Amino acid sequence: MAMKDKKPKRDLSVQIAEAIKDAIISGQLIVDERLPSEAELSLKFGVSRPTVREALKRLAAQNLIRTQRGATGGAFVNRIRFEEAYGQQITTSTLLLSMNEVDFETACEARFMLERACVTLSAQRRTDDQLATMRAEIHRQAQPGLSDEAFCASDVAFHRALVDGADNPVLSYQLAGAVEAIEPLMNMVTFTARNRARIVELHTQIANAIENHDSSAADQALADLAAYSVELAHDVREARQSRKKTTAPAAS
Amino acid sequence: MAMKDKKPKRDLSVQIAEAIKDAIISGQLIVDERLPSEAELSLKFGVSRPTVREALKRLAAQNLIRTQRGATGGAFVNRIRFEEAYGQQITTSTLLLSMNEVDFETACEARFMLERACVTLSAQRRTDDQLATMRAEIHRQAQPGLSDEAFCASDVAFHRALVDGADNPVLSYQLAGAVEAIEPLMNMVTFTARNRARIVELHTQIANAIENHDSSAADQALADLAAYSVELAHDVREARQSRKKTTAPAAS
DNA sequence: CATTTTTCATTTGTCAGACATTTAAAAGTC
DNA sequence: GACTTTTAAATGTCTGACAAATGAAAAATG
Structure with missing residues (x-):
């Protein structure tokens, strides 16, 4: 039987961060595009907002996204600059x-x-x-x-x-x-x-x-x-x- | 008047992440050393646990720390490997x-x-x-x-x-x-x-x-x-x- | 009508408390 | 002594709430 040796159980915030990261790298999310709000992402992934937030913070730490508060705010795909x-x-x-x-x-x-x-x-x-x-x-x-x-x-x-x-x-x-x-x-x-x-x-x-x-x-x-x-x-x-x-x- | 152009108001989780990051880079925290628990960090920085967690997730995303659950768990300074x-x-x-x-x-x-x-x-x-x-x-x-x-x-x-x-x-x-x-x-x-x-x-x-x-x-x-x-x-x-x-x- | 001001809804940032899960050490049992 | 059970500590996750920022719509003003 083939064991899945890498994924005993990964944290949800890691999984979500990777899903979004892959979407960015593969071009499904383009530069300056706005991600769904945290509330929407919570629903989409079936987790709570703090979990979504931890995932977003992971991405922000890698400069993959930036966040902005306010009415038209949200998380946006970042153009990585040198x-x-x-x-x-x-x-x-x-x-x-x-x-x-x-x-x-x-x-x-x-x-x-x-x-x-x-x-x-x-x-x-x-x-x-x-x-x-x-x-x-x-x-x-x-x-x-x-x-x-x-x-x-x-x-x-x-x-x-x-x-x-x-x-x-x-x-x-x-x-x-x-x-x-x-x-x-x-x-x-x-x-x-x-x-x-x-x-x-x-x-x-x-x-x-x-x-x-x-x-x-x-x-x-x-x-x-x-x-x-x-x-x-x-x-x-x-x-x-x-x-x-x-x-x-x-x-x- | 000199304006502080870089720091209008930075997020708490960013500040905390940078404080810990600096401690790691400067050698105050050495490899495999355990950080205080999230509860202790909350007290130390005067913020809530979710905020501390977001800071730790930022560091984890940069491979600076790893986290481990359980009784002797916690966040540990990571040895960055090639x-x-x-x-x-x-x-x-x-x-x-x-x-x-x-x-x-x-x-x-x-x-x-x-x-x-x-x-x-x-x-x-x-x-x-x-x-x-x-x-x-x-x-x-x-x-x-x-x-x-x-x-x-x-x-x-x-x-x-x-x-x-x-x-x-x-x-x-x-x-x-x-x-x-x-x-x-x-x-x-x-x-x-x-x-x-x-x-x-x-x-x-x-x-x-x-x-x-x-x-x-x-x-x-x-x-x-x-x-x-x-x-x-x-x-x-x-x-x-x-x-x-x-x-x-x-x-x- | 044009302009300015105000209100307001949306979204992220933060907080508090709770429960679930994992883990290793301590206590108990044979 | 070896094994099992309990327990405590820590992270992971959830719920719900409020604060703060911000742009846009609405209202007031000239």
Whole structure:
């Protein structure tokens, strides 16, 4: 006898949320279309209004619908925009990393490999405005009194401009998660003046290559930056481990 | 006077959900930690239990928590796993594409640029098992009686194996969205025998390059496949437009 | 008639209390 | 000790109600 191994008994609000979600994905419900009112949905699914509401809240949390109060209010199918999708992407990526499923090297490798996929296009398509942003961030990074957090934030802004230079929102969307999610890990690094000088140097190489529409030079500079980031993280980890040995010895 | 433009009045369940979410992201609540019961949360936030429940359902929809009934039950912080994150990623990517925010060329470009970021690593690290999977899918794709859907599914499986060859879960996670989300668009293409032969040929080139650990050859073959995909989609669009002209003439 | 104001019905947001169901631990039984 | 029963705690669901928002219709006003 075939067992239905996935559905011992699923919560009603989950079932309802999935039914509506499928209707949206399959196109039965189109963008900006109004769903039936909660009372109508209660009748339709044969459940109480709180249950329907929990289902709708699940969908709202995924940005699939928005709700509006008032006479002509209700729940409407949401057009998912990149801005909102960014947020979800960043949250998920951040948690995936912070929950120890991924070590720094792996995340860093993924981030730079993805970014290298962009620079080829960025070298071809970058606008003067995006280039100016990159230059401005480099200039900021070279200033002496900058805090580590501000340095990292500028680093993110630099790479954001670099990625946006590819002029492909799908790439920007994907990279947003990869670049920003790694920022907290980067923030644990204490950058020495020498580290910063090297990073600024590499950033300048990238900007120069982008300015000259030189894809391969940009790719090479980014590869160097990737290697240097891993190296830095490696040093940090070693320093931490030696500190650990000092505080908790006899771990052979 | 400075207006608080973002917070005219946010719903209580949203506020509570965000408070808990921040606690999770900031590490105040760690993985598998139990949240207070719904009754306790009601007291703590000064709201009713249904409101707390709606907040918890929002978090559950984002896979941030799971709930369990019974004496030792409650809401627990979820360890986000790649498998679950895949699902969200694919859903979001699919909707972003299907809601017309993105045209096929853009999505296709992003997908193949990202995939090219993987093949370098795949060429270095692929296991014999992954290579065998790729060969098997190629063999399936070459069979004559295959439906378009099955051909596309095999295409996805092939690229999935290719991506997994990079042995980097973060890359696999990112690519899963890009590759699978585009499948519905690919399914609209009716593949002729000649199309398939060309795709199989390119897949074989990729597999050969991966087998020989030849990164640049793999990259080149994938670039060719990208160009061919865009070409195919272009033909499909033209055919559709000419069909449109036939049914609605006088469009110059 | 045109315009402004008021009223009003609709819909979501929130609350209170209750019962059903599930689950594991505690108590009881052999 | 091993097994069964009871019990308490927690989520899941229901009912009914009121509050708040909001647009539209109705009424008042010029």
